[in-house]
Amino acid sequence: MTNFEILASLECKILHNTGSFTAFALDILAIGITNQRESTLIWDKNTSEALVNAIIWLDNRTTSTVEDLLETIPNNARNINYLRPLCGLPLSPYFSGVKLRWLRDNVATVKRAMDAGDAMFGTIDTWLMYNLTGGVNGGVHKTDVTNASRTMLMNIETLQWDGNLLKFFGLPRSILPEICSSAEHFGVIASGSLKGIPITADLGDQQAALVGQQCLSKGQAKATYGTGCFLLYNTGPSIVHSQHGLLTTVGYQLGRKATPYYALEGSVSIAGAAFNWLRDNIGLIQNTGQIETMASMVDNSLDVYFVPAFNGLYAPYWNQDARGVLCGLSEETTSEHIVRATLEAVCFQVRDILDSMHKDCKIPLAKLMVDGGMTVNNLFLQLQSDLVGIHVLRAKIAETTALGAAMAAYKTIAPQYNMEGPLSKSDERDVVKPKINSTERNLRYQKWKMAIERSLNWETSSLVQGERESFDGV
Template sequence: MSEFYIIGIDQSTQGTKAILFDDHGKIVHRHDERHKQYISELGWVSHDAEEIYHNVIRACKGVIAESGIDQKKIRCMGISNQRETTLAWNRETQKPYAKAVVWQCNRAESVCREIAKTCNPDKDIYDVTGIRLTPYYPASKMAWLQKNVSGLKEDTKDGTAMLGTIDSWLIFRLTHGKSFYTDYSNASRVQLMNLRTLQWDEKLCDIFHVPESALPEIVDSDANFGETDLEGCLEHKIPILGVLGDSHAALFGHNCRREGDIKATYGTGSSVMLNTGRRAVKSRNELTTSLAWKVKGEADYVLEGNINYTGAVFNWLKDDVKLISSTREIEALAMQANPEDRTYLIPAFSGLGAPWWADHASAALIGMTRNTGRNEIVKAGCDSIAYQINDVISAMRQDTGLDIPELCVDGGPTRNKLLMQEQSDFSNVRVKIPNTEELSAMGAACLAGMNAGLYDHSVYDAVTYQCYESQMDSETRTKKIEGWKKAVERVIGRI
């Protein structure tokens, strides 16, 4: 019987999970709640922040009731949240002014165009924040909300309105309005925080027309964010002792806490995140520089590269070109492909992300011959995921001078053994797959537990790994990667 329990919240783009962890860091039970995706005719993506908050409460009530544990043993909670999704709410009523603008929504594109005319985006924004000027970050979304939501601009000036991301919204509501905080991992993604001072930057706030007074206070990721009884679900109040953006929480959950540690999340797209320790590395490849976290008063930094199409390639093979009826077929078909075939799929269905940054690029199959068939195209799709991840890893090695011998991975596509072996081969790394898929919730719970003095480093002993070692010689690796790069350069118009 566990002596205590910790709740880890994973609030993601698609839904919310509440997960109970025991005194050894093992998962006891999980409860999921989905929320609605609002997509307008213009393709704008929104979430109902009220629904998300109530789903957090429902998920917590569900996981406690279904697990049958003694709720008095719940000591604290940690929160992992979808990053960059932005909203405004009223300080007094605690209600949102409008639906939250989701991270992937580009409705603030016009705002970015106007801002680019009034400043030098590279010098005034990228050099200060580590983030390129795009509509996907909160600063431009906050400017858009003030411009388009009736009464909001006036309310932000007089202190009635509050602007923030999902973490600060949940903290505010869970503590009944007593805490208005954001942690450093989330703040560093807003595009208003100065990476040198680690505070909101007055000039940036002026550029984006965001009053600093409307923003949450930035605190350490292991701060005490306040107490909650989960709307009466608990007979006692518990402290919120850890908050991290989802990718940062997964990095912490993987125990990637040293300089040179790296993880890749394989989802619809992919996030590759490298811990650069105490140094904020400016990328020559326009990768994003952010804070991993600030824990015990010490800030660690990360380089991150985001890729548009990785796991979504499998969906394209199944749903669009219908070469497979199930993603489970991919591995067997790809292994039957002609090893001499040199077909490359460049999955630029919505341009290419890091490190190519080719928004104009279109998807293409390069190098097909009369003998290229179903198996070869399926394998080219699988290869394209490993090649793209490797492109980011190579850029990170170039930017930092770090060797990067190991890669921790998570996400559904990691179940594909061929893909994992290819990743090891192409990147010349040991690939490590954990025995749990709940890395974000685990990271948040571990941080909270360590802050409470309930966990130490041994909590990571609960995670075991399946490993893949590179089996490819350097000559073959170089030949394959050079072929991929030439194919990409043809697609983006460089050759």
């Protein structure tokens, strides 16, 4: 087994083994971190204690902060894209900068710590790295360009914290970690069985999957299907500012002096989470293992369309007032039709994003690399290929996010490593090809767009204000 294969194997064990970790520390060359990106933590630098519970990426309580910030835009413009030229992102509850401002406005202990210069901010990677390297006893306060690009506080061109963005959000520079590349020496684990092992990579989870899928050339794209769905399209060293609702983000920078590669990203907030809703909220299924079997019991969705906009729509709509709708019900509709329509909803949302990417980049995508929990469902992959009209390729290495972090970590300690070379004999991919024609595909997509129209603007500003509950601490 090569050193790289050892590292990739150990990376997966570290991230996913819930039992004891039994590998010998001497076998481990380095550690790579990959993490949920926009989730926001803030802690006291004197005690290393968290000042408040983390706000995860999907938390929508910061909607009120977005509304307040929109009011501060000059000339009463209320333009969610006001900051895009600087950070590549629209104003949305999704991003860390908005969550930080919400914490400052709503949690007194956070505001006091910020004002006193005692607060430290980080996404999950920063929190892990700080504690692994010693915490208050010399722990490093760092992040990488991929995670920093999701905060709305980093300048997308300079790859440094931006004074104008910090001023807009009313946040102090003192709370922010140092921005590093995605593959370099971050620090050394301070204690425990891995004491002395260096941390040599740090990437947000979706960017790590981009690397793990070896989408390292301009024009390649991958989609990861989990709770949400995230599609990244590598735009190379060029920054592409989307005109069609996508995010401009950093794909990776594999070394302090390496050229940064950028990506366009389409984010779908509800993918696999829709099936949890079918199970937990309305009892339509007993467990998620039933999905493929149930959806296969019918030949089509019987013109049922489900838009799972439970907390608004992300790319390419960015409409926080949208809510879920189920359209096209008839007396013949069964639970199987609704389950199949839920699978199709994820596929249609990916079609929305791919269409936007085509408009922005002018180059149609010929194939889509896919990974994540939902890709074990063969019917889902066929529906995805049918409804977007391209080949869908499933990697046989399931944990591409962990693999990408391992690849970047190994690249740091072995600069000669060719990341675009074959990984192993198991690097073959399952290829799924479309089975329906473009006429049927486009007709079904038109009806999806009709369903989208019906989901928009359900949550008016007055209703949102009336339903807000006071926050009395966590």
